[in-house]
Each structure stands twice: as C-alpha cells, then as structure tokens.
Amino acid sequence: MTAGAPDLWARAQEADTLVDKLVATLPEPAARTAEQRAEIGAAKHAARALRAAHLDRHAESVYRRLTEDTAGLRIGELLDAAADRFPGLVPGPERIAADRARRQADKEGWEIDQGLFLRAVLRSPQAGPHLLDAMLRPTDRARHLLPEFLRTGVLRTRSVLLERRDGTAYLTMCRDDCLNAEDEEQVDDMETAVDLALLDPGVRVAVLRGGEMTHPRYRGKRVFSAGINLKRLHAGDISLAGFLLRRETGYLRKMIAGLLVDHDGSWHSRTVEKPWIAAVDTFAIGGGMQVLLACDLVLAASDAYLTLPAAREGIVPGAGNFRLGRHTGPRISRQVILGGRRLWAAEPDARHLIDEVVEPGELDAAVERAARRLQSPAVVTNRHMLNTAEEPPEEFRRYIAEFALQQALRLYGEDVITKVGRFAGRTA
Structure with missing residues (x-):
C-alpha cells in the first residue's frame, strides 16, 4: 500500500483476515456468549494495534494520495475514498451500512476503526490542517440554497428556521418534539444555516x-437544547463521522473560525467571520451548553440552567473539555464535566459563561440590544484576534485528533450502551 515497513502492513492484513473469519463464523453481536465476545474483542484489538502502528508512519502519504486530485475531502468523503482505494485500512461502506441498521448495542463497532484512521490523519501537521480546512468550506447544500436565501431572507427546514432582519440572522432551533435534542438531520440543518448566515x-x-416546544412538560415554552438525542443513539442513528465529528469540525468550528471561501478580502482574512449571540431559555444541556462556548455573547433567562452531563451519558462532551476550562477555570470545569454540576444562570459561577442574565420576559429585548451592539465593524476583527489567542488552530487540531478515537471507543462502552438503553421507551 505504501513504501516502507511491508512486514508491518502484511501482519496487519493477516490480523484483519482473522477478524473477518471470526465475524463470518460467530453469531450476530447481540447473540454472542461472553467467551465469543472476548475472542472477537482480542482479535480486533490485535488488528487495531498493528494498523495504528502502520498509520503512525504512513497516514500523511495515504492522505496525500487520497486527496491529490481534489480540492479537499470532507470527513465522510475521505473515509469512503480510503475504503475504496486502500481496502482493509478502514471499514468499507457495506460494513458501516450493516452496523448502521442495528441498535447501538448490536453493532460490531467498525466506527472505532474509522476513528483510528482519522486520529492518525488529524495528528499529521500537514494532513490534519488540510482536512480541517475542507470542513470549513461551505456545504454543497448551502451553496445550492444560497440564491433563494439571498432573495427571501428565510430558510425553513424540519430542524431550524433562519431569518434575516435588519442585518441580523436569527437562527432558531425548532425540534419542538424532542426539546431540540440533536440528531444527524439537525446537525446537517445547523451547518447549512450557519453557512448561509456567514x-x-x-x-x-x-x-x-x-x-x-410541544413536549408535554414544556409546551409553549422556549427551550435552548437538550443536547444529543439519546433515543437516536440507542437506535444506532448517531454516527462518529456524520454527527460527532461533523458537528465539532463543521458548524461549531465555523461559528468560531469562520467560513473558508473565496471573497474580496481573502488576501487579509482567509475566512468570513461574524459574531454569534446565544440566548438561553429554560436549559442548555450537553451539546447545547457546548454551543455556548462557540459564541461571542451569551444571554440567559434568570430561571435557565447549563450542564454537561458527560459522566451520566458516558461519552466525551465534544470540544467541551477543550473549551470549558478557558472560561471557568479548571476546578469548575471538572465539577461540571466529571461531577455533573448544574450551573443556574443566576448563580455567581455561571457568570463565567453567561454575559447577561435577565428575567424570562425580557430576553427578547436583551437580544435586540445585544445584536445592535455587535454590529460594529471592529467587532469582527477583535473577535478574530481573541479567537486566535484563545483557540489556536494547532491546539484544536491536536485535541480533535484524540477526540476522534476516544469518542469512537466511548460509543461502544458497555456503560454507554446500558445508559442510552433507558431512553428507548421515552417519547422525547
């Protein structure tokens, strides 16, 4: 496949062949005995160790060959290209599709192999930045919808409503049936809307x-976000590439770093950036709280709260570990992420994350005032300099490289499987 260390790659292929044989002869994952699970687990472990050693040496050259005839590939496209051009390096689409059709508890866990590959690519000082740049470009869907949005100033999808009024884009999350708990459809809609606003x-x-919301408990009330949709995770519909990594390297990073697109000022600023305001009603849980860390100004109703229940859910809270301590300091970030601490908007420690707290009925007016304040031309330049100092691209790259694998492993942890199973029968 690549020059150098042929014995290592040959050994990795032999180990993968053993995994294939076991998968073909063993029952489906859910029907395996403890001994069978241990056997296939050991075989996958050995194969992954050899593949990781190979990728540590050759990820950059592999990436270069995969992208040499392109302007850059997004994460999903890169995985498809790698499976097609280098069989055995990452799982093929048929394996990913077969797993996608199963509940999370019944999967083989081929996404761990995707995470292994992506960690190696993102670790590379050349390949990693190139891949992250590809994720900062506008999506094809946004490019297609742009002329209509420029004409009407409105985008409606099942998950979001985007409206332009007086120089401000109002992006409303509209999954009223599930308290704005995110799934892959909403991540796609959010990235499209962020692209259009930029x-x-x-x-x-x-x-x-x-x-x-129309949820019985919160009917008629605004809710910011309940985080990841755990029902969809239980059902096997939350993927590493299409949700967890796309979310972090797509719309959330675009909110911070801007959109990489050719524009009149490309010679002095490679991205198009704009300030973002978040207005929190009721709660911002998990991924909802993570979004606040990507915003320039956060307003909240006095009865709202924030929390990152990573310990309860068992997964890594995106780039929350990377960003939260910068706002709160290390002690509070550990209390929130490791201990599940809930921060109420009105308590003093919450002011590390919230700029202005108002009574619930006054939030609309506070949003309008904040939007007017941040329309100054100097805001964009200064937020760019602040973000350059606070979140250097190389530091983000190193974090997200490790996240790619660690989050993949957590998706298949027995504790996660057990916890998300409790949400199977819930209505929202």
Whole structure:
C-alpha cells in the first residue's frame, strides 16, 4: 500500500483476515456468549494495534494520495475514498451500512476503526490542517440554497428556521418534539444555516435561540437544547463521522473560525467571520451548553440552567473539555464535566459563561440590544484576534485528533450502551 515497513502492513492484513473469519463464523453481536465476545474483542484489538502502528508512519502519504486530485475531502468523503482505494485500512461502506441498521448495542463497532484512521490523519501537521480546512468550506447544500436565501431572507427546514432582519440572522432551533435534542438531520440543518448566515453579505451578526416546544412538560415554552438525542443513539442513528465529528469540525468550528471561501478580502482574512449571540431559555444541556462556548455573547433567562452531563451519558462532551476550562477555570470545569454540576444562570459561577442574565420576559429585548451592539465593524476583527489567542488552530487540531478515537471507543462502552438503553421507551 505504501513504501516502507511491508512486514508491518502484511501482519496487519493477516490480523484483519482473522477478524473477518471470526465475524463470518460467530453469531450476530447481540447473540454472542461472553467467551465469543472476548475472542472477537482480542482479535480486533490485535488488528487495531498493528494498523495504528502502520498509520503512525504512513497516514500523511495515504492522505496525500487520497486527496491529490481534489480540492479537499470532507470527513465522510475521505473515509469512503480510503475504503475504496486502500481496502482493509478502514471499514468499507457495506460494513458501516450493516452496523448502521442495528441498535447501538448490536453493532460490531467498525466506527472505532474509522476513528483510528482519522486520529492518525488529524495528528499529521500537514494532513490534519488540510482536512480541517475542507470542513470549513461551505456545504454543497448551502451553496445550492444560497440564491433563494439571498432573495427571501428565510430558510425553513424540519430542524431550524433562519431569518434575516435588519442585518441580523436569527437562527432558531425548532425540534419542538424532542426539546431540540440533536440528531444527524439537525446537525446537517445547523451547518447549512450557519453557512448561509456567514455567506450572506447582508448579515452582520447572528443570534441562536431555541423555539417553542410541544413536549408535554414544556409546551409553549422556549427551550435552548437538550443536547444529543439519546433515543437516536440507542437506535444506532448517531454516527462518529456524520454527527460527532461533523458537528465539532463543521458548524461549531465555523461559528468560531469562520467560513473558508473565496471573497474580496481573502488576501487579509482567509475566512468570513461574524459574531454569534446565544440566548438561553429554560436549559442548555450537553451539546447545547457546548454551543455556548462557540459564541461571542451569551444571554440567559434568570430561571435557565447549563450542564454537561458527560459522566451520566458516558461519552466525551465534544470540544467541551477543550473549551470549558478557558472560561471557568479548571476546578469548575471538572465539577461540571466529571461531577455533573448544574450551573443556574443566576448563580455567581455561571457568570463565567453567561454575559447577561435577565428575567424570562425580557430576553427578547436583551437580544435586540445585544445584536445592535455587535454590529460594529471592529467587532469582527477583535473577535478574530481573541479567537486566535484563545483557540489556536494547532491546539484544536491536536485535541480533535484524540477526540476522534476516544469518542469512537466511548460509543461502544458497555456503560454507554446500558445508559442510552433507558431512553428507548421515552417519547422525547
């Protein structure tokens, strides 16, 4: 496949062949005995150790060959290309599709092999930045929808509503049936909306807020976000590439670093950036709280709360581990991430994350005032310099490289499988 260490790659292929034989002869994952699970687990472990050693040496050359005839591939496209060009390096689409059709508890866990490959690519000082740049470019869907949005100033999807009014883009999360708990459809809609807000020259500032809910407990109330949709995770519909990595390297990073696109000022600023305001009603849980860390200004109703229940859910809270301590300091970040501490908007420690707390009925007016304040031309330049100092691209790359594998492993942890199973029968 690549020059050098042929014995290592041959051994990795032999180990993969053993895994293939075991998968073909053993029952489906859910029907395996403890001994059979141990046997296949040991075989996968050995194969992954050899493949990891090979990728440590050759990930950069592999990436270069996969992208040499392209302007750059997004994460999903890169995985497909690697499976096609270098069989055995990552799972093929048929394996990923077969796993996708199963509940999380019944999968083989081929996404761990995707995470292994992506960690190696993102670790590379050349390949990693190139891949992250590809994820900062506008999606094809956004490019297709842009002319209509420029004409009407409105985008409606099942998950979001984007409206342009007086130089401000109002992005409302509208999954009223599930308290704005994110799934892959919502991640796609969010990235599309963020792209459009950044591409539209008539937008100077963007506001993110949750819409009114139809959930029985919160009917008629606005809710910011309940985080990851654990019902969809239990069902096997939350993927590493299409949700967890796309979310972090796609719309969330675009909110911070901007959109990589050719524009009039490309010679002095490679991305198009705009300030983001978050307005929190009721709660921002998990991924909802993570979004706040990507915003320039956070407003909250006095009865709202924030929390990152990573310990309860068992997964890594995205780039929350990377960003939270910068806002709160290490002690509070550990209390929140490791201990599940809930921060109420009105308590003093929450002011590390929230800029302004108002009574619930006053949040609309506070949002309008904040949007006017952040429309100053100097805001974009200064937020760029702040983000350059606070979140250097190389530091983010190193974090997200390790996240790619560690999150993949957590997806298949027995504790995670057990916990998300409790959500199977819930209505939202």
